[in-house]
Amino acid sequence: MKVRKRLNKLNLEKIKIKQMPKFTMQTLINILTVVVGCFIFSIGINSFMIPGNLGEGGIIGVALILFYAFELPTAITMFLVNAVLLVLGFKYLTRFAMYYTILTIPLISIMLWLTESWIVPTDQILIQTVFGGFLVGVGIGLILRIGATTAGTTILAQMANKFFDVGVPFALLVFDLIIVMASLTVLTIEQVLLTVIALYIAMKTMDFIIEGMNPKKAVTIITERPETLGRMINSDIKRGVTIMNGRGFYTKKEKDILYVVINRNQLTKLKRLIKREDENAFVVVHDVNSVLGNYFI
Structure with a gap:
């Protein structure tokens, strides 16, 4: 009996070892890609979107509304809201996406905090709109390219798909539109329309990053x-x-x-x-x- 118990224990340990994710060169590349993506995303927000008084979709859009209304730091708001959503909806992500999302959430907040004072001195709203949308698109595109997520509305969309049988892309669009419309409480109509332009640029940039330079x-x-x-x-x-x-x-x-x-x-x-x-x-x-x-x- 003792020998059998010992063998069963050894077998369980082998199964646990097999289930542990292997750290490979590709894993290192993926982590570096997430770091770079979070950094570029944060520059887009702090250097262009906020100085231009522009909004955003997703949870960063909520964070910007709270920043404009109550001057709450976007880094803290992003971390708290994303952490809550991750706890509520972790079962809707794959194990691979979960690992990198857990890495992405604190990294985005840290990068937003580090680049908080990185403001590009310009009063040209067109520059802020175009480059803000472009950098946000590059950052999120790099994160999504490796299979990670930025949590936020991605998890909400997965939950809507589960409980209401709504397509994920459609649910994402609806959530983003709701957040952009909510920006009217702190932004002018002109600023909201410019935000829509920035979102379009970000979306096209994300498609380009995810599909590659030569589709x-x-x-x-x-x-x-x-x-x-x-x-x-x-x-x-x-x-x-x-x-x-x-x-x-x-x-x-x-x-x-x-x-x-x-x-x-x-x-x-x-x-x-x-x-x-x-x-x-x-x-x-x-x-x-x-x-x-x-x-x-």
Whole structure:
């Protein structure tokens, strides 16, 4: 019995060791990315958004409203609200996202505190709007790129999806709009409209950071010359091609369909190649947000 108990104890210890996350070079890169993202985000808020009396979406928007109304430090407000939301909604995040979110919450507050006096001396509201939105977008984009979150309305959106069957993107949009509209209590209509512009810039910047500098395109090609086009895509564009079997609904004729994922700057070349070899080819181009695996390379 003693031997069996000891073996069971050893097995439990092995399971715990296996469950512990491994610290790898990628983990270090992810942590550094979060640190840089929090730093850039904080510069955008303290150097441009606050001097321009602009609002924001998410919990930082709530923090800015409280700052303008009662001069409460944004660093403290962000930490307290995000910590409460994390406790309430931690089960709606994956384990990976949870680890990095726990790191992100205090880091954002620390960076907001460290850069509190980093104000860019300008009275040009356009500069504050554009660069504020851009830096906020870069910061949040870097954080989201590695799979972390900034807690806040992300958790609220997950909870709305769970209890009210509302899509997460739609819920995020609604929460952000509510917060921006609430900014009217401390901001003018002009400042709120400029805030909307800054949010749009931030959103586009985030998309750019998350998708990468060269978003991919997926191309589906229905052609009478699949073998010829496939070889030319391999040799001229240096991309692998997948051949899928298809059948025309009306003609009932069997056809080979080509499917290829390329860089955006290769799309024009591919179109020229298809047009030269088969003018009657039917081509559909899809946006691709992410490509995984080594087959693309």
